[in-house]
Amino acid sequence: MDTTAAAAAVTFVWLGMVLAISFLEAPLKFRAPGVTVPLGLGIGRLVFRALNRVETLLAAAVIALTAAGGGPASVAVLTAVAALVLAAQLLVIRPRLNRRSDRVLAGEELPRSRAHLLYVAAETVKVLVLLALGIESLTV
Template identity: 65%
Template structure:
């Protein structure tokens, strides 16, 4: 059962790194991608990512719980799930309000910058470190 948990954790980790740290920043560098277009694409991509993350988080939680977990494994699993819950319950709604304001603003007038993006990146960074530690820990058992 532990090999399933390891696979799930590294799949989750890979998706977060690929989308949050590679796709998201690079899309704004593509020719013709405006802030509005990038935010519209990002909203769709992150909605899909977060849906998949929710399924993976539930699968990891169940797999770890039924796999004779150690206290560190339970702690790291709980931390990863808690960060995701924080992102989905607090930070994503905050980001969505900002995106709504940007998309509704007249052309050329972007609302002031928001700290929500920095909070999301910080949470993603913590989640990446937690998932990496969890994956390594589970693979050593």
């Protein structure tokens, strides 16, 4: 398998994980019987911590494969955008969400978070970029 095909495969695995967890598991867990907001937040923190670790590894793999493949600039740009969105989520948005969830888990009642909406927007951008990256990598 050449490096661009491998980059496409890793990209689609990454995309699938984000879709499954962020857009399926995360909203559904709060609809399960008996799941309270604190319980859902606790589960969510564990799941997203694990997802973000795997995403970091997948991003590193895509970056390495893209660099080794010497493909077109479009693939490099899309790779950089996906990595930057992930970095923004990990370094800017997630810490804010973690501080807020700490407060909720400590018993505070807080209004809905705008940081949560920002995270969802970033996830949506990342999904679109990963889809474009996977397709672009396959057409090289």
